[in-house]
Amino acid sequence: MKFGNALPAAAAEESRNPVHGSRADVPVFLQNLVLDSPDVEHFLTRLAQVAAVYLSERGREVLCGITLLRPRHAETLASSSEAALKLDEIQYSYGDGPCLTAARTLQLVYVRDTRTDQRWPEYFVAVAEHGMRSILGVPIPLEGEANCALNLYSSAADGFPPEAVRAAEAFARDASKSLRLAVRIAHLSDQAAHLTSALESRTVINLAAGIVMGQNRCSQTTAMNILIAASNSRNIKLRDIAANVVSIASDETPTTHFD
DSSP states (O other): OOOSSSGGGGGGTOOOGGGGGGGHHHHHHHHHHHHSSSSSHHHHHHHHHHEEEEEEEHHHEEEEEOOOOOOTTEEEESSSHHHHHHHHHHHHHHTTTHHHHHHHHOOOOOETTTTOOOOHHHHHHHHHHTTOOOEEEOOOOOSSEEEEEEEESSSSOOOHHHHHHHHHHHOOOOOOOHHHHHHHHHHHHHHHHHHHHHHHHHHHHHHHHHHHHHHHHHOOHHHHHHHHHHHHHHHHHHHHHHHHHHHOEEEEEEEEOOO
């Protein structure tokens, strides 16, 4: 029985396909996948699809879901297929399960048979109705930046023998560096977006302060105090108060120039 199948061209439509999908090619393949993905959600979806193909064996399909837990972000879910997505949604509806536990504790979680395992009985009844007999939760170490895990499903009882578990753990280690890179890129993108938003807000506020200064023949400090007082008394954000002042003075929407 061989686990660790070749990565197909279909799984690499947005990244270079590794030669024969050998184990040594996986890190490079995943790094290219990061660079070709527009955001972390897209990367996770492609990662789930690649993992499902790579960890399936002949005649026995593995479904894959991925959970990414980041500080101050809602949990990010990705799945290899609609069937995998449905199974993940069942787990999240119960608020716990193999993948969530693996992500939170960074420990491997193996459910050999959903019909006999007693850890999450209601959840197991639900997934068994969808034909899943064994589940493997594999943590992807991210060194404190976030928590993440693979959720692997098989329709066979004890569907992940030792060699399959080793292959899944090796894939998770290979995916770790690429996913850390994707999370860092996403973090930098968030910071850039927040900075742009802050600068745009400051532009509107400064314009409004200038308008108030001209109308009241007052200092900038006094103008800002007037805007802040209006914001507090009306319980409206300062930026929105400023935008209203600017809109009254001009029909043109203010823009921030970065060049």
